[in-house]
Amino acid sequence: MLLLRTDPLAPDRDIIRVAVDALRRDGIVAAPTETVYGLFTHAQSDEGCAKVFKAKGRPPDNPLIVHVDSVEMAEAVGYIPDELVDVLRRVWPGPITVVVRSRGVVSRCVTAGLDTVAVRAPAHPIPLALIRELEAPIAGPSANKAGRPSPTTAAHVVEDLDGEVDVIIDGGPTFLGVESTIIDVTKKPPVLLRPGPFTVEELEKYFGHIEVPPVARGLAEADVALAPGMKYRHYAPSTPLIIIHFDLKEAAKDLKTRGVRVAVLCAMGRCADADAVIQMGADLYEVAKNLYKSLRDLDRLGVDVGLVPAIEEMGLGLAVMNRLRKAAGHREARNIQDLLRALPNKQ
Structure with a gap:
């Protein structure tokens, strides 16, 4: 090579x-x-x-x-x-x-x-x-x-x-x-x-x-792949990832009290204290540019789960959320109960 x-x-x-x-x-x-x-x-x-x-x-x-x-x-x-x-x-x-x-x-x-x-x-x-x-x-x-x-x-x-x-x-x-x-x-x-x-x-x-x-x-998979990215799980880190639609700080704090090792992928000013923090970017362009590097970095941290804030699905945000949903295997949480159900191995 x-x-x-x-x-x-x-x-x-x-x-x-x-x-x-x-x-x-x-x-x-x-x-x-x-x-x-x-x-x-x-x-x-x-x-x-x-x-x-x-x-x-x-x-x-x-x-x-x-x-x-x-x-x-x-x-x-x-x-x-x-x-x-x-x-x-x-x-x-x-x-x-x-x-x-x-x-x-x-x-x-x-x-x-x-x-x-x-x-x-x-x-x-x-x-x-x-x-x-x-x-x-x-x-x-x-x-x-x-x-x-x-x-x-x-x-x-x-x-x-x-x-x-x-x-x-x-x-x-x-x-x-x-x-x-x-x-x-x-x-x-x-x-x-x-x-x-x-x-x-x-x-x-x-x-x-x-x-x-x-x-x-990213809400469904195609029966026939007319183009790349349609049918199979893509973009996925080995570490479980959950998309958070509510207060990111509340989500991270709750998991920490349960002994779950958490990494937070911060985006556009939305962040939280955690065992590890990855800064994806201050604007949507930076978040998109750093998305895949951030997912790869997540796997190097030795945590149980990664949390990432949901992005508004307008403009470039539609592409970012499409990738995040596939990377997360459609794990999304709108409240603490959703979050606990989405945890791997029901931690």
Whole structure:
């Protein structure tokens, strides 16, 4: 495994060539995007795609996202509705993925055998350089073991996938910290499949009304995964996590009196005394950027449970709550009784 460091804003051409050589040989490459680190392979490589699924331990019915450098490349991969071509030119490159009908040119492993394909153009120089040097789209999920918190640094990738990746490009921490927004544009109105940095409020300026089903809020699991993040538990630390909808201080104090070792993940000024405290950020942007690092840090503290305050589900808050609900395994408490029921092993 090669670990190669480069400036994220001006990628070293030689490093890009080394990584692309691995992609051409059906290898897998971990690299940053503006959202999280991705685990990439040539989008047309059955062998490379199989390696991605094996390295992650990913269920085979969970499709990957195809990354392109332009709307033109996206049109070669899937059927982009005529009315959306100009829209995509305005929102790409950026953290928004569209699900469209597939043209069948990428590996069926990538699409998990579906007749749709998820496509986006990343707003990060490193993956764009990989795509342009390869002269073909790349496909990948986040570069972590399935179910674990997504990686926002190369160190997180090494922590999960050391020895299972051909090349890791260390481009420093990612810019945004949560995965791209995904919408299904085969439906009218378009349906939000996974919230992300591109908020519903912003989406509706370009795409019109967006339907937001319970699965997008993290309140339910999909029967069929049309895109990543829909069907299985994701983003989860090993330490049990509970989302608190009432006074965080009251919750932490009650558990401490019961002898439960508690860590509090503080967000936007909401905090409490506990055995350990993790500062996620003073505003929503910082909370999103630090979310996965905070979940990984939680596992290093040796506590019984983590408590995190609920976030208002507006703007970027919808994406943060979606990730928290999946990370918590839907453990949420609106009062002390809920909290006690949510405790692992009924402590």
